[in-house]
Amino acid sequence: MQTADLAGVGTTAMRAIFEDIAANAERQAQAVITSLPNSFPNQLVTSTTAAIKHRTELLATSATAVSHV
Numbered sequence: 001m002q003t004a005d006l007a008g009v010g011t012t013a014m015r016a017i018f019e020d021i022a023a024n025a026e027r028q029a030q031a032v033i034t035s036l037p038n039s040f041p042n043q044l045v046t047s048t049t050a051a052i053k054h055r056t057e058l059l060a061t062s063a064t065a066v067s068h069v
Contacts, residue, residue: 001014001062018059018060018062019059019060021056021059022056022059022060025055025056025059026049026052026053026056029048029049029052033045033049
């Protein structure tokens with residue numbers, strides 16, 4: 001958020017971006033997963049899905065924390 005402020009983007013715009021990503025990332029990932037071939041390694045899908053979930057939770061938390069500043 002500090003870098004966004006320095007770049008002139010501002011916390012309001014960054015918060016909106018974080019909220020959008022947090023709200024849509026898992027759904028978009030699921031759309032990609034659905035399009036993968038059946039032979040695609042399930043372990044890779046599972047680990048990537050878990051990473052996306054974790055990071056979207058971090059973004060959601062960051063957006064919430066910024067809105068309370």
